[in-house]
Amino acid sequence: MTPERFARIDQMLKRRQPDLTVCMEKVHKPHNLAAIVRTCDAVGISDIHAVWDEPKMKLSGHTATGSQNWVKVHAHDDVTNAIGALKQQGMQIIATNLSATAVDFRQIDYTKPTAILMGQEKDGITPEALALADQDVIIPMVGMVQSLNVSVATALMLYEAQRQREAAGLYQPADKITKQERDRIMFEGGH
Amino acid sequence: MTPERFARIDQMLKRRQPDLTVCMEKVHKPHNLAAIVRTCDAVGISDIHAVWDEPKMKLSGHTATGSQNWVKVHAHDDVTNAIGALKQQGMQIIATNLSATAVDFRQIDYTKPTAILMGQEKDGITPEALALADQDVIIPMVGMVQSLNVSVATALMLYEAQRQREAAGLYQPADKITKQERDRIMFEGGH
Ligand SMILES: C[S@@+](CC[C@H](N)C(=O)[O-])C[C@H]1O[C@@H](n2cnc3c(N)ncnc32)[C@H](O)[C@@H]1O
Ligand SMILES: C[S@@+](CC[C@H](N)C(=O)[O-])C[C@H]1O[C@@H](n2cnc3c(N)ncnc32)[C@H](O)[C@@H]1O
Structure with a gap:
C-alpha cells in the first residue's frame, strides 16, 4: 500500500460513525441499494443492515463505485431479529413512514446512537417494523407525488444526521x- | 374534477417555488431523471431544465410515479443557452462540483432566486458550465467514494433550499x- x-x-x-446505521426493509432495486451504500460511506457509516426474504441480493459493483468494499451489509431474514439486534446495541430506532402522525425528520436528535429504518420501494415499512420503532418520521413534501425515491429519502435522513453530528463535533478525527x-x-x- | x-x-x-430550479447537464439514466423530477415536485418546483445532446430523452413513467405530469422539463441543446436563459430570469447559478475549492453547500443563501446545476453521472459538470456559474459548492463526504449518486446529490441540495425557505416563510400558501x-x-x- x-x-x-x-x-x-x-x-x-x-x-x-459506528453508532449510526441504516436498516433497509426489503429494498430490492439494485440502483437504489447501490446509491444507499454509496451515501452511507460518504457520511461515515461502515455497517448497515438489510432484511431480505429472497435468496441473497447482490449489490451492483458498477454504480456503488467501490463503496461495497467499505460498507458491510449485514443480512437478516426477519425484521424483528434485525431491530432486536440494533436495540441490543443501544440504538434508538427511527422509522421513516408516510403517515400524518409521523414527526418532521429534523426534530430527532441524531447525535444519539441511531438506526434509521427504510421501507420497501412499493410497500414501505411493515406494521411489524413500525410497532418496534421508537418514533416514526416524515420528510415534508408539498407536491403531488406521494413519496420520494427510497435512496433519496435515505440520503436526506443521513445528511440531517451528518449536519447535527458535524455541529456536535462527532466528525473530529478519533479512534x-x-x-x-x-x-x-x-x-x-x-x- | x-x-x-x-x-x-x-x-x-x-x-x-417559481424562483427555484434545477438544470441537469446531460444526466441520462432514466432512474436518476425520474428520482430528480419526483424530488423537484416534492419541494415545490414546477419547471426544470435539461441539456441533452442526444435525441430527446424520455422520463420513465413508472418510477417518476406521475410527477412528470406536474413538473415540466425544458430541454436545451447547449449549456450556455440554458444558463443564459436562467440568468435572464435573475437567478444565481450554483454549480455542484467535486472540487477542493468549492464551498460547503450549506453556506449558500437559497432563499434568493436560484438555479442549481447538476453534472452528468460519469463526467460531472463541464468547464463551460462551471465558468458561467456564480459559485460552485460541494456536499461534504468523509468516506472512500469520490461522489454521490446524482439524484441523491440533487435532493440534498433541494432539501437544504427547502429548509432555508421554510424558515424564511416562503412555503406559506400564496398565489x-x-x-x-x-x-x-x-x-x-x-x-
Ligand atoms: C417509495 S417509498 C414507499 C411508498 C409506500 N407506498 C408507502 O406508503 O410507504 C419507499 C421508502 O422511502 C422512504 N420515504 C420515501 N419518501 C419519504 C418521506 N417523504 N418521508 C419519509 N420517508 C420516505 C420510506 O422509507 C419508504 O418506506
Ligand atoms: C456521480 S457525480 C460525477 C462524478 C464525476 N466523476 C466528477 O468528478 O464530477 C454526478 C453529479 O452529481 C453531483 N454530485 C455528486 N456528489 C456530489 C457532492 N459530494 N457534492 C456536490 N455535487 C455532487 C454533481 O452534480 C456531479 O456532477
Missing part, C-alpha cells in the same frame, strides 16, 4: 473502532 | 403563478 493510500484510509476510519478491526480493514484495503 | 382533488392541486400550486398558468394546470390536472 502507498503511504498516500494508507493516510487516506486512516483519515476515513477516524471519521467513521472509534477497535485496533483489530482497523488492522483488518487496512489489510483488505491494501489490495 | 372532485372538490378534494381541486383543493389538493390548489394547495400544491400555492406552495410552488405565485399567473391565473392563466393556474387555469391551465387545473384543466390538465382534471383529466
Whole structure:
C-alpha cells in the first residue's frame, strides 16, 4: 500500500460513525441499494443492515463505485431479529413512514446512537417494523407525488444526521473502532 | 374534477417555488431523471431544465410515479443557452462540483432566486458550465467514494433550499403563478 493510500484510509476510519446505521426493509432495486451504500460511506457509516426474504441480493459493483468494499451489509431474514439486534446495541430506532402522525425528520436528535429504518420501494415499512420503532418520521413534501425515491429519502435522513453530528463535533478525527478491526480493514484495503 | 382533488392541486400550486430550479447537464439514466423530477415536485418546483445532446430523452413513467405530469422539463441543446436563459430570469447559478475549492453547500443563501446545476453521472459538470456559474459548492463526504449518486446529490441540495425557505416563510400558501398558468394546470390536472 502507498503511504498516500494508507493516510487516506486512516483519515476515513477516524471519521467513521459506528453508532449510526441504516436498516433497509426489503429494498430490492439494485440502483437504489447501490446509491444507499454509496451515501452511507460518504457520511461515515461502515455497517448497515438489510432484511431480505429472497435468496441473497447482490449489490451492483458498477454504480456503488467501490463503496461495497467499505460498507458491510449485514443480512437478516426477519425484521424483528434485525431491530432486536440494533436495540441490543443501544440504538434508538427511527422509522421513516408516510403517515400524518409521523414527526418532521429534523426534530430527532441524531447525535444519539441511531438506526434509521427504510421501507420497501412499493410497500414501505411493515406494521411489524413500525410497532418496534421508537418514533416514526416524515420528510415534508408539498407536491403531488406521494413519496420520494427510497435512496433519496435515505440520503436526506443521513445528511440531517451528518449536519447535527458535524455541529456536535462527532466528525473530529478519533479512534472509534477497535485496533483489530482497523488492522483488518487496512489489510483488505491494501489490495 | 372532485372538490378534494381541486383543493389538493390548489394547495400544491400555492406552495410552488417559481424562483427555484434545477438544470441537469446531460444526466441520462432514466432512474436518476425520474428520482430528480419526483424530488423537484416534492419541494415545490414546477419547471426544470435539461441539456441533452442526444435525441430527446424520455422520463420513465413508472418510477417518476406521475410527477412528470406536474413538473415540466425544458430541454436545451447547449449549456450556455440554458444558463443564459436562467440568468435572464435573475437567478444565481450554483454549480455542484467535486472540487477542493468549492464551498460547503450549506453556506449558500437559497432563499434568493436560484438555479442549481447538476453534472452528468460519469463526467460531472463541464468547464463551460462551471465558468458561467456564480459559485460552485460541494456536499461534504468523509468516506472512500469520490461522489454521490446524482439524484441523491440533487435532493440534498433541494432539501437544504427547502429548509432555508421554510424558515424564511416562503412555503406559506400564496398565489405565485399567473391565473392563466393556474387555469391551465387545473384543466390538465382534471383529466
Ligand atoms: C417509495 S417509498 C414507499 C411508498 C409506500 N407506498 C408507502 O406508503 O410507504 C419507499 C421508502 O422511502 C422512504 N420515504 C420515501 N419518501 C419519504 C418521506 N417523504 N418521508 C419519509 N420517508 C420516505 C420510506 O422509507 C419508504 O418506506
Ligand atoms: C456521480 S457525480 C460525477 C462524478 C464525476 N466523476 C466528477 O468528478 O464530477 C454526478 C453529479 O452529481 C453531483 N454530485 C455528486 N456528489 C456530489 C457532492 N459530494 N457534492 C456536490 N455535487 C455532487 C454533481 O452534480 C456531479 O456532477
